[in-house]
Amino acid sequence: MRFTTLASVLATGMVAFMPIAHAQETLVINSWGGTYEKLQKELVFEPFEKANNVKIQVATVYSADMLAQLRAQKNSPQYDVVQFSGGQEVVAAKEGLLAPIHLQDLPNAKNLYPFAVKGLERGEGPVDLVTTIGLLYNEKTAPKVPTSWKDLWDKSYGDHLVLTDLSNSYGLLSLLMMNKVWGGTLENTKPGLDKAGELLSRSVIINSSPEVQQNFAQNDAWLAPFSQDYAYVIRKSGQPVKFVVPEEGAPAVFFTANLVAGRPNQALAKKLIDYLLSPEVQAAFAREMRYSPTNNKAVLDADVSKEVVYGEAVNSLVRFDPATVDAIRNPLIESWKKLIAR
Numbered sequence: 001m002r003f004t005t006l007a008s009v010l011a012t013g014m015v016a017f018m019p020i021a022h023a024q025e026t027l028v029i030n031s032w033g034g035t036y037e038k039l040q041k042e043l044v045f046e047p048f049e050k051a052n053n054v055k056i057q058v059a060t061v062y063s064a065d066m067l068a069q070l071r072a073q074k075n076s077p078q079y080d081v082v083q084f085s086g087g088q089e090v091v092a093a094k095e096g097l098l099a100p101i102h103l104q105d106l107p108n109a110k111n112l113y114p115f116a117v118k119g120l121e122r123g124e125g126p127v128d129l130v131t132t133i134g135l136l137y138n139e140k141t142a143p144k145v146p147t148s149w150k151d152l153w154d155k156s157y158g159d160h161l162v163l164t165d166l167s168n169s170y171g172l173l174s175l176l177m178m179n180k181v182w183g184g185t186l187e188n189t190k191p192g193l194d195k196a197g198e199l200l201s202r203s204v205i206i207n208s209s210p211e212v213q214q215n216f217a218q219n220d221a222w223l224a225p226f227s228q229d230y231a232y233v234i235r236k237s238g239q240p241v242k243f244v245v246p247e248e249g250a251p252a253v254f255f256t257a258n259l260v261a262g263r264p265n266q267a268l269a270k271k272l273i274d275y276l277l278s279p280e281v282q283a284a285f286a287r288e289m290r291y292s293p294t295n296n297k298a299v300l301d302a303d304v305s306k307e308v309v310y311g312e313a314v315n316s317l318v319r320f321d322p323a324t325v326d327a328i329r330n331p332l333i334e335s336w337k338k339l340i341a342r
Helices: 006-012 034-052 063-072 088-094 107-111 114-122 149-153 169-181 190-197 209-218 228-236 266-276 279-289 311-316 322-340
Strands: 025-031 054-060 081-084 127-138 161-164 203-206 223-227 241-244 252-259
Touching: 025 034, 025 266, 034 054, 034 266, 034 279, 063 081, 063 088, 081 088, 081 266, 088 114, 088 252, 088 322, 107 266, 114 127, 114 311, 127 149, 127 169, 127 209, 127 228, 127 279, 149 169, 149 223, 161 169, 161 209, 169 190, 169 223, 169 252, 169 322, 190 322, 203 209, 209 223, 209 228, 223 228, 228 241, 228 279, 252 266
Parallel strands: 025 054, 025 081, 161 203, 161 223
Antiparallel strands: 081 252, 127 223, 127 241, 127 252
16 A cells, blocks of 8 residues: 655645645624524524534623623623624724624615614614514403503503513613603603502512513413513413504614624624525514514515514604613613612
8 A cells, every 4th residue: 555645745736636624713692592592593593604614602691791791801802793682782882892884794784774774874783673662461351452551550450560670671661661651751761760650559570571471371460561572472372462562652672783893703794794684584583583674675474564563664663762771771770679669
C-alpha cells in the first residue's frame, strides 16, 4: 500500500482538491420561553440553521432582563440578535447597544406596514409581530359581551375580575389604557390608579400568563384585560374564552428583532432578522398563536384573520410612547404596590 505524505501532497499541488473544513458560524439570540420559544425553534431557528449552515444558540431571557444583560455586556456583547416586547429597543438604541439596520438590508422590510419600520431611523430593529391588549371574557358565564374598558367597573361582573400586576408588561399597558379612558395621560397616571383601586376588592391579581388561564379554568373568572394571543391559548385548553377589542381602542405590544452592536457576524444576523419578517413565518405565528403579522403579504385563513387585528387595522392600535413609558415605569409600579398594599 502506498502512503502519501503531506509534504508530497503540497509538492504536487493536490491540496487544491482536498476538502476544506469551514467552522460553522453561530448566532446567539434570546427568546421568551414556553410555547413561543418552542414555535420559534420549529418555525424559524431550525429551518434557518439548515438553510444557512449556522448554529443558533437560544437563551430564555425576557425583555427587561435582556436589556439589563446588554448593558452589563456593553464592552463585550454575547448576543447577536435580541428580541424585545416591552419597548426596550428604544432605550437600547439610545444607549448605543444596538447596531442600526438600513431598510435595504432587509428584503422583506419593503412589505412591512410603515409603523413596523419607523424605528429603523432611530437605530432600532423592525417590528415582526404584534399582539393586542383587550378584554378576555367567558362567553358562557359573563352577563354580557364587554364592549368598553369601562365595563370593568360594571357591577354586573361581580367579583369575577382578573387584573395583571404591573410587573408584567401586559398589566402595565392595561393600566395605561384604563388611565387613558378615564382622562389620564402618561404624565398623569393618577386617574388610572384611582379607578383601578376601585376594582381591587372585586379582583384577583395575577403575575403571569398561565395564571390567567388558571383563573378562567378554576376560579370562575368572567372578565380580564389581557392579550389576544392568550385568549386563543385558553380556548384551545377547552375554556369558552373570547377576546374583544374595546370601542376606545387597544394598546399594541410590538415584538422587535434587534441587531446587537459590536458583534462580528452582523450580515448573518440581519439575514435571521429578515427571516422573522417573511410572510410565511408571520402567517404561521398568526395561525399557531394568533399574533398579528406586520408583513402585508402574509395571508391568513378566514378563521385566523377574524381572531386577530389584521391588515390595515393594525395601524389603528394604540401605541404608548416606549421612551416615556420606560421613564415612568418604576414610579408607576411603586405607586401600584402601595395601592394594592392598602
